[in-house]
Amino acid sequence: MAQALMTETPVRADAGRFGGTPSIELRDVSKFFGQVPAVSGISLEVRQGEFLTLLGPSGCGKTTTLRMIGGFELPSAGEIVIEGEAMGDRPPYRRPVNTVFQNYALFPHMTVGQNVSYGLEMTGVPKPERQRRVAEALDMVRLPHVENRKPAELSGGQQQRVALARALVNRPAVLLLDEPLGALDLKLRKTMQLELKQLNREVGATFVYVTHDQEEALTMSDRIAVMNEGRILQLGTPGDIYERPRTRFVADFIGQTNFLEVEVIGSDGAAVEVDLPGSGPLRARPPEGVPAQGTMTLAVRPEKISLMADLPGSEIPGWDRLSGRLEEIIYVGTYTQYVLRLPGGQELAVHRQNRAVGEGEHPMGETLTVVFNPQSAALLAD
Amino acid sequence: MASIAAPTSEQTIAAARSERRPGGLWLLLPGPLGWMVFFYLVPLVILLVHAFWSVDYLTIQRTFTLENFRTLLTNDLYLRVLGRTAAMAAVVTLADLCLAFPLAYFLAKRVTKHRELLLLLVIFPLWSSYLIRVFAWKTILGTNGILNSFLLTVGVIDQPATAFLYSKTAMFLTFSQVWLPFMILPLFTVLDRLPNSFIEAASDLGANPWRTFRSVILPLSLPGILAGSLSVFSLTLGDYITPTLLGGPGDQMIGRLVADNFGMSNNWPLGATLVVPILVLVSLFIAVANRFGALGRTAA
Amino acid sequence: MSSALPVSVDGRPRPARRGLLGRSGAGDRALALVSLLVFLFLYLPLVVVVVYSFSAAEIAVWPIEGWTLDWYRELSRDKEIHEALQLSVIIGVVSASIAVVLGTLAALAIDRYEFPGKAALRFAVVLPITLPGIVTGVAMLSFFSVLTWPMSRWTLIIGHTTFCIALVLNTVVARLGQLPRNISEASADLGAPPWRTFWRVTFPLIRPAILAGAVLAFTLSFDEVIVSFFLQGREPTLPLLIWGRLRIGLSPEINATATVIVLVSLAAVLVSNRLSKQATLGG
Ligand SMILES: Nc1ncnc2c1ncn2[C@@H]1O[C@H](COP(=O)(O)OP(=O)(O)OP(=O)(O)O)[C@@H](O)[C@H]1O
Numbered sequence A: 001m002a003q004a005l006m007t008e009t010p011v012r013a014d015a016g017r018f019g020g021t022p023s024i025e026l027r028d029v030s031k032f033f034g035q036v037p038a039v040s041g042i043s044l045e046v047r048q049g050e051f052l053t054l055l056g057p058s059g060c061g062k063t064t065t066l067r068m069i070g071g072f073e074l075p076s077a078g079e080i081v082i083e084g085e086a087m088g089d090r091p092p093y094r095r096p097v098n099t100v101f102q103n104y105a106l107f108p109h110m111t112v113g114q115n116v117s118y119g120l121e122m123t124g125v126p127k128p129e130r131q132r133r134v135a136e137a138l139d140m141v142r143l144p145h146v147e148n149r150k151p152a153e154l155s156g157g158q159q160q161r162v163a164l165a166r167a168l169v170n171r172p173a174v175l176l177l178d179e180p181l182g183a184l185d186l187k188l189r190k191t192m193q194l195e196l197k198q199l200n201r202e203v204g205a206t207f208v209y210v211t212h213d214q215e216e217a218l219t220m221s222d223r224i225a226v227m228n229e230g231r232i233l234q235l236g237t238p239g240d241i242y243e244r245p246r247t248r249f250v251a252d253f254i255g256q257t258n259f260l261e262v263e264v265i266g267s268d269g270a271a272v273e274v275d276l277p278g279s280g281p282l283r284a285r286p287p288e289g290v291p292a293q294g295t296m297t298l299a300v301r302p303e304k305i306s307l308m309a310d311l312p313g314s315e316i317p318g319w320d321r322l323s324g325r326l327e328e329i330i331y332v333g334t335y336t337q338y339v340l341r342l343p344g345g346q347e348l349a350v351h352r353q354n355r356a357v358g359e360g361e362h363p364m365g366e367t368l369t370v371v372f373n374p375q376s377a378a379l380l381a382d
Numbered sequence B: 001m002a003s004i005a006a007p008t009s010e011q012t013i014a015a016a017r018s019e020r021r022p023g024g025l026w027l028l029l030p031g032p033l034g035w036m037v038f039f040y041l042v043p044l045v046i047l048l049v050h051a052f053w054s055v056d057y058l059t060i061q062r063t064f065t066l067e068n069f070r071t072l073l074t075n076d077l078y079l080r081v082l083g084r085t086a087a088m089a090a091v092v093t094l095a096d097l098c099l100a101f102p103l104a105y106f107l108a109k110r111v112t113k114h115r116e117l118l119l120l121l122v123i124f125p126l127w128s129s130y131l132i133r134v135f136a137w138k139t140i141l142g143t144n145g146i147l148n149s150f151l152l153t154v155g156v157i158d159q160p161a162t163a164f165l166y167s168k169t170a171m172f173l174t175f176s177q178v179w180l181p182f183m184i185l186p187l188f189t190v191l192d193r194l195p196n197s198f199i200e201a202a203s204d205l206g207a208n209p210w211r212t213f214r215s216v217i218l219p220l221s222l223p224g225i226l227a228g229s230l231s232v233f234s235l236t237l238g239d240y241i242t243p244t245l246l247g248g249p250g251d252q253m254i255g256r257l258v259a260d261n262f263g264m265s266n267n268w269p270l271g272a273t274l275v276v277p278i279l280v281l282v283s284l285f286i287a288v289a290n291r292f293g294a295l296g297r298t299a300a
Numbered sequence C: 001m002s003s004a005l006p007v008s009v010d011g012r013p014r015p016a017r018r019g020l021l022g023r024s025g026a027g028d029r030a031l032a033l034v035s036l037l038v039f040l041f042l043y044l045p046l047v048v049v050v051v052y053s054f055s056a057a058e059i060a061v062w063p064i065e066g067w068t069l070d071w072y073r074e075l076s077r078d079k080e081i082h083e084a085l086q087l088s089v090i091i092g093v094v095s096a097s098i099a100v101v102l103g104t105l106a107a108l109a110i111d112r113y114e115f116p117g118k119a120a121l122r123f124a125v126v127l128p129i130t131l132p133g134i135v136t137g138v139a140m141l142s143f144f145s146v147l148t149w150p151m152s153r154w155t156l157i158i159g160h161t162t163f164c165i166a167l168v169l170n171t172v173v174a175r176l177g178q179l180p181r182n183i184s185e186a187s188a189d190l191g192a193p194p195w196r197t198f199w200r201v202t203f204p205l206i207r208p209a210i211l212a213g214a215v216l217a218f219t220l221s222f223d224e225v226i227v228s229f230f231l232q233g234r235e236p237t238l239p240l241l242i243w244g245r246l247r248i249g250l251s252p253e254i255n256a257t258a259t260v261i262v263l264v265s266l267a268a269v270l271v272s273n274r275l276s277k278q279a280t281l282g283g
């Protein structure tokens, strides 16, 4: 369906450092478990050295996709090409790919050193070089001095790093990571996110990362593939995905979004004019890939909306303007969420930064006017 | 929980493995499968075939006949022995259940120190020779045995009682003791896994101890009860050592008849026929136990 | 859920939550007492055998009038017993060894693969320890006689192996089930072909379970009498020899023999327990 056009996402400036043949290509890959489709016709190109994240809700097929790349599952249909070579039914031990498993899967009967050198041993790297590279890899993940310990004697975060070192020491062309930070606490997770991103730059391997945490995906990735029900709904940079979601699902899954049902009135090239029942005409960014016509959904994120009262100037030309009764105030720390009831009965959430204590408080029931840039208002077909 | 929607990763792995290299099965399966088929299942079939043969003087006539089954069903002796054996097996099973439950519960839920040692002590008799334990009972219960001489010394009786040995009671006592560990072990396993919070929750809700036992502990330990009962029932049903050493002339049991027919009486076809009711009874028990999920982890 | 206060929701004082039978320590004490009695019952015969193996009297009577080591001396001179012991050890070792190989193979197949008849195979393997031993005994006897194989130590080994496989299978399958998930996948991922994964990862991790299964299999074979009775050749195993002598009459020497056997079993159980503990601790 929409995939054809998604894979054609233009290469953006920030992707400039990735060149040459794609590191991984999935060509119309499907996977059925019995009658149940887990992955339905995914096509995807991952570039050399790229940090690509598969993001989606539980059960959407992320793990299955990753396992097919790793060779633990064979596709029911389609083809997987890694570093220019079609994988066919090649087993995991003959793929230029290493995996960091969610539960680390360290070998409990081996020391950390033995764990890390395992892959080198399997490929027949001589002992002196093995020792050097193991030390190097442990250094790289900031874990010196634990070589002789057993995995059980390490903390979760340390085990995580060992798993990472064990994979990276083989200098794989592709590193697969399935929710590797899932078991760590929030603080450690944040640190590891940064470190992973840094490692990706340092070692130059292609990283394919699986998570269902949108924030993690946004911070770490060069590109994100948003998945649902075995399909890729949208592929793009974090900015792309966040600012220009193509479907209601993507807009809803990542961040918070107001959805308003509108009727298209007309278009002037730069913007589309729509009618919001009860509130009148608004202007919105033209939709991508679908014509602007009939009933559509207007999507606008709460933090893109400002209270009129907060703006220095009284009028901003060309901005959309809405009024509604203040029905709910939720204090969230860095911002406060206001929920307005529009004249047409719709709800509209607005996020207002908490700049100074006690600044411009509004009582419940007050009628507020809010404004937003039409370029922040996306029109979605569904 | 969401077991239907999301298969566990074990399932995923198992499925993946099977899809990948069923080749490995060709390495793993033929040995054990071949052994079990050739040395166990085929012998079972041959045994059953014997039941349809007959014996002429001392040679087996390999022609089909239902004569043995007719004998089994019409001859009072066999039916009585069968009934007695089944009754003995049932009573021993019940007795062991009553004896094992408190001990297993105590070990699983009350003991905190030296648990492992205690459990080991309970398991140990299971591995110590069964024959020796049966023989010990004969020493204890014999006419000149320990019990009689003890009672004589103490003055309870003034001449040795013959009632202890060679009786159903002696057999019952012996069976109950020798098979007891087979009951304790699976019971301990289920009770150990039963979260304390279940029991506490039930009494929190105001259930008295008996209600808690009946509505929480008992149903949840059913798999263990059935697994243990199956072992004890089956072991008693087929035994011929205890009846030989401790049973009286009127206490014949089916296992002994089978053994005699394959031994001194040398009537294998009849012996094989007598195995059939044993198989039927145990199969029924297995079917019941299986329905309640008791065979998932029958403790060996 | 359970609040920390010893008062139930409706304000009534709540009975103490401990105890299966009673509201307080009384129930627990009763439970402990019953448990102790059952425990004594369990050990009574073993204690009798061991104690009377040192009693001087020809027959076991109460009270014991004198102590002696004569029965052990007699035992040490008893050629028949020595030969039977030797045979029992040989049969135990050979049967346990074959069972270890076959049981481990079956356990791996059951743990790793989905195949039709998997449940049936598992069921068939444990059938010899589920059905009464006499069934196995007479079935094999009929089988060997149809094949006209003479009864010998080999028929005994075949019989013992058949029920020992179940023990090995059970211990090894349990251990395989506890292995960290994905661990053989991780090995394959790092470039190890299946056989190297087996020797470097799977086997070291299940080795203690295999050994524990082997020891238990040996113990079971060493003590077995019901199946052996039907499959013996001219030479008896130790339990068969005892069985034969028991039918003639009791002798205190049997107590001494029994004590030795009990000690052997005890050692085996301790070793096996050691090994399975190692297995669960992850080596
Ligand atoms: N071995 C299997 N057998 C049957 N169905 C499977 C198997 N593995 C996965 N599935 C199904 O395929 C779908 C995708 O599963 P997958 O594990 O790829 O999801 P996921 O996106 O990784 O989810 P999560 O975030 O929960 O890990 C799910 O509906 C799952 O139930």
Ligand SMILES: [Mg+2]
Pocket: A062, A063, A064
């Ligand atoms: Mg997953």
